[in-house]
Amino acid sequence: xxxxxxxxxHLIKTRGQxxxxxCSPISGHTSVYWYQQALGLGLQxxxxxxxxxERNRGNFPPRFSGRQFPNYSSELNVNALELEDSALxxxxxxxxxxxxxxxxxxxGPGTRLLVL
Amino acid sequence: AQSVTQLGSHVSVSxxxxxxxxxxxxxxxxxxxxxxVQYPNQGLQLxxxxxxxxxxxxxxxxxxxxxxxxxxxFHLTKPSAHMRDAAEYFCAVSGRITxxxxxxxxxxxxxxxxxxx
Numbered sequence: 001x002x003x004x005x006x007x008x009x010h011l012i013k014t015r016g017q018x019x020x021x022x023c024s025p026i027s028g029h030t031s032v033y034w035y036q037q038a039l040g041l042g043l044q045x046x047x048x049x050x051x052x053x054e055r056n057r058g059n060f061p062p063r064f065s066g067r068q069f070p071n072y073s074s075e076l077n078v079n080a081l082e083l084e085d086s087a088l089x090x091x092x093x094x095x096x097x098x099x100x101x102x103x104x105x106x107x108g109p110g111t112r113l114l115v116l
Numbered sequence: 117a118q119s120v121t122q123l124g125s126h127v128s129v130s131x132x133x134x135x136x137x138x139x140x141x142x143x144x145x146x147x148x149x150x151x152x153v154q155y156p157n158q159g160l161q162l163x164x165x166x167x168x169x170x171x172x173x174x175x176x177x178x179x180x181x182x183x184x185x186x187x188x189x190f191h192l193t194k195p196s197a198h199m200r201d202a203a204e205y206f207c208a209v210s211g212r213i214t215x216x217x218x219x220x221x222x223x224x225x226x227x228x229x230x231x232x233x
Contacts (some may be wrong), residue, residue: 004159033220043206043223056219090159092221105221107152107160 004108025093038087120222137209148210
């Protein structure tokens with residue numbers, strides 16, 4: 001069974017540009033989560049999508065946005081890049097029962113974004 | 117609201133020694149708890165999870181964790197460390213949204229484990 005895949009593996013941008021990161025979940029998973037792992041800040045939750053809808057959002061400015069496609073893959077967009085956006089961006093997927101049952105999140109290898 | 121505290125950002129043990137990584141949580145509802153491991157330049161791999169079925173949870177690679185409600189702890193242990201265990205370990209609690217559905221994970225700041233030969 002293929003795991004969560006992310007592309008690209010590395011991305012270099014300059015301040016003010018836009019970055020687009022992509023994630024394909026495990027087959028059968030409908031939920032996609034995005035996390036930022038910045039040096040010194042740990043792992044922070046960004047966005048959660050399920051069935052094409054945004055379910056929850058972390059404490060990030062609106063220039064961090066995303067969407068989920070009908071095939072459940074997802075895109076994270078970061079507009080007006082700032083130096084502090086340099087980080088490893090991790091995508092995770094899970095099935096979503098919506099009943100409170102435990103659904104494990106499985107992570108991809110991440111996209112390392114460097115803003116110069 | 118949920119939160120996680122990992123005591124010790126760095127832990128160093130000798131090969132063959134006991135590994136103990138500490139995690140304390142705060143949750144207003146019964147928590148779902150996880151341990152993940154991150155090897156250099158990789159994503160996160162699930163080690164084990166607490167499902168409320170049993171307080172002692174066994175995971176992969178010989179790791180286990182014990183849920184202690186009275187101490188709000190979920191410490192990770194391994195009886196004998198291997199060189200390949202050197203990595204960063206993250207404890208996480210599942211956030212909850214209205215209706216009790218599981219949401220995003222809330223992570224501790226991580227503990228980097230070094231294993232000396």
